[in-house]
Amino acid sequence: MEENFDLKIEAYLGGDMTPEEQKQFEEMMSQNPKLREEVQLANEVNHHLNDSAWMVIEADKNDPVKQELENYVKSDEAIVLKSKLRQVGANYKKKRSNSSSIKYIVGAVAAILIIALISNVFWNSRPSHDVLYTEFYIESDLPSIIKRGSENKLLTEAVALFKSNEYDQAIQLFEQYERETQGTDPSIYIYTGFSYLENGNFDRALQNFDKLLNSDSIDKSKAFWYKSLVYLKSDRIEECKTILSQIIDDSLFNAQKAKRLLGELE
Amino acid sequence: MRKKGDDNYLEGLLSGNDYVIKQIYEKIFPSVLSFVRKNKGTYEDAEEIFQDALFQLTVRVKVRRFEIKSTFEGYLFTVCKNLWRKELNNRKKVVRNEGVIELVQEEEKHSSFILEQERWELFEEKIKQLSENCMKLLREYFNKVPYDVIVEKFNYSSENVAFQRVFKCKKRLKDLIKKDSRYRQLQ
Incomplete structure (x- = not known):
C-alpha cells in the first residue's frame, strides 16, 4: 500500500501521469494532508539531490524565527557590518585591478597622460567631483545643535566660526566642547567632521563620522551620507559608489539624493 | 576538521x-x-x-x-x-x-x-547517514546520469534493479529526515 503510494508520488512529480490520473491524484491530495506532506518531502528530496535545483520554502511571514532573523537584519549593528563588508570588498576589487594591470602600466601611462591632457583641455563636459560635492553638500542637511534653550557659549561661538568658514578655529572649539561634554552630544561629530572635510583632512573627517555611526544618536544613519561626501571630495569614487548603493538599498537618509549622485558618477 | x-x-x-x-x-x-x-x-x-x-x-x-x-x-x-x-x-x-x-x-x-x-x-x-553506495547512487541518478550508465557503473543486472535501488535509497533518506524533529520545526 505504502509502496504503491510512493510510486504514485514519483510518477506525479516526474510528470509521468496522464492528465486524468493527475487530476485524480491532486483531488486525493487536497483531501489528505498526510499525502500532501509526503509529496512535499519527496519533492524537496528531488530538489536537494539535483545540483542545479534549489527548493524555495514559502515560510509564513509571521513565523517567529523568520521575524527574529529579519529584525536582526534591519538592526543598526547589522547595517554597520554590511557596510563594512562592502567597503572591504570595494578595496579588494581596487587592489586586485591595480595589481593585475601593473604589467600594462608602463606602456599605458604615457597614453593615459596624453588622453587626460587632451580631455582636460577639450572635453570637460563631465562635472568634476569637487563640483559635484558643492552641488550635493547642503548645510541644511546638518542638524541644528544649538536648540535646547540652555545656550552654551562655547558651542555658539564654534558654530559661528563654522558658518563663516573659519574651520581651524571651529575645530578647536568643537573638540574642546566634545571633551567637556565627554561625548554625550554625538551631533558634535557632524560639525567636527565637516570642518575637517572642508579643511581637506579626510581621515579625521571619516573618523568623526564613524564616531557618529557608532553612537546612539538619532542622526547616526546620516553618517553614511556624510561619509559618501568625504569619499566624493577626496576622489575615492569606488568607495563613494559603494556607500551610496547601500544608502539606496537600505533607504537611509538622503536616499533620493544618493540615487542622483550615483547616476552622476556612473 | x-x-x-x-x-x-x-x-x-x-x-x-x-x-x-x-x-x-x-x-x-x-x-x-x-x-x-x-x-x-x-x-x-x-x-x-x-x-x-x-x-x-x-x-x-x-x-x-x-x-x-x-x-x-x-x-x-x-x-x-x-x-x-x-x-x-x-x-x-x-x-x-x-x-x-x-x-x-x-x-x-x-x-x-x-x-x-x-x-x-x-x-x-x-x-x-546513508550507505556509501546509496549516497553515490542517488547523487548520480538525480544529476541525470542515464540508467544504462548507472547499471554498468554499479554492476546491476538490469535497469529495473537500478530503479528499485534508487527507489529504496530515496525511501530510506525520507524516513531518516522524517524521524528528525528539526524537520517539522523548519517547516
Missing part, C-alpha cells in the same frame, strides 16, 4: 574587524569567483553572493546560535554555491516567465535563504 585560524576568522567577522575580513576575502573569494564565472556569472555576481554569505553567517551565529561544523572555508564555499544555485534558478524562472519579477525586500531575501540553507544542511546530514 576545524583548522587553526578558523576561530580567528569567525571572531574577526563577528566583531567587524577590517583586517580579518580582508584576509577572508583574499583567501576564499578567488575560488568563489572562479566557481561563479564557470557557471554563467560575473565578478559582480560573485561579489554579491560572497558578501551575502558572510553577512548571513553573522546573522545565523547571532540569532540562531549556529556553529560551523566543517572548516570556515568549506562552509563559506558551500553556502556561496547554494546562493548561486538559488540565483540561477530565479533567473531561469524570470526567463520562463513563470512569475512577475518581484521586488524582494532585503531582509526577506536573507531570512528566506537562511531558513532554506538550514534545511539544506539537515538533508545533507541525513544523506551522509
Whole structure:
C-alpha cells in the first residue's frame, strides 16, 4: 500500500501521469494532508539531490524565527557590518585591478597622460567631483545643535566660526566642547567632521563620522551620507559608489539624493 | 576538521574587524569567483553572493546560535554555491516567465535563504547517514546520469534493479529526515 503510494508520488512529480490520473491524484491530495506532506518531502528530496535545483520554502511571514532573523537584519549593528563588508570588498576589487594591470602600466601611462591632457583641455563636459560635492553638500542637511534653550557659549561661538568658514578655529572649539561634554552630544561629530572635510583632512573627517555611526544618536544613519561626501571630495569614487548603493538599498537618509549622485558618477 | 585560524576568522567577522575580513576575502573569494564565472556569472555576481554569505553567517551565529561544523572555508564555499544555485534558478524562472519579477525586500531575501540553507544542511546530514553506495547512487541518478550508465557503473543486472535501488535509497533518506524533529520545526 505504502509502496504503491510512493510510486504514485514519483510518477506525479516526474510528470509521468496522464492528465486524468493527475487530476485524480491532486483531488486525493487536497483531501489528505498526510499525502500532501509526503509529496512535499519527496519533492524537496528531488530538489536537494539535483545540483542545479534549489527548493524555495514559502515560510509564513509571521513565523517567529523568520521575524527574529529579519529584525536582526534591519538592526543598526547589522547595517554597520554590511557596510563594512562592502567597503572591504570595494578595496579588494581596487587592489586586485591595480595589481593585475601593473604589467600594462608602463606602456599605458604615457597614453593615459596624453588622453587626460587632451580631455582636460577639450572635453570637460563631465562635472568634476569637487563640483559635484558643492552641488550635493547642503548645510541644511546638518542638524541644528544649538536648540535646547540652555545656550552654551562655547558651542555658539564654534558654530559661528563654522558658518563663516573659519574651520581651524571651529575645530578647536568643537573638540574642546566634545571633551567637556565627554561625548554625550554625538551631533558634535557632524560639525567636527565637516570642518575637517572642508579643511581637506579626510581621515579625521571619516573618523568623526564613524564616531557618529557608532553612537546612539538619532542622526547616526546620516553618517553614511556624510561619509559618501568625504569619499566624493577626496576622489575615492569606488568607495563613494559603494556607500551610496547601500544608502539606496537600505533607504537611509538622503536616499533620493544618493540615487542622483550615483547616476552622476556612473 | 576545524583548522587553526578558523576561530580567528569567525571572531574577526563577528566583531567587524577590517583586517580579518580582508584576509577572508583574499583567501576564499578567488575560488568563489572562479566557481561563479564557470557557471554563467560575473565578478559582480560573485561579489554579491560572497558578501551575502558572510553577512548571513553573522546573522545565523547571532540569532540562531549556529556553529560551523566543517572548516570556515568549506562552509563559506558551500553556502556561496547554494546562493548561486538559488540565483540561477530565479533567473531561469524570470526567463520562463513563470512569475512577475518581484521586488524582494532585503531582509526577506536573507531570512528566506537562511531558513532554506538550514534545511539544506539537515538533508545533507541525513544523506551522509546513508550507505556509501546509496549516497553515490542517488547523487548520480538525480544529476541525470542515464540508467544504462548507472547499471554498468554499479554492476546491476538490469535497469529495473537500478530503479528499485534508487527507489529504496530515496525511501530510506525520507524516513531518516522524517524521524528528525528539526524537520517539522523548519517547516
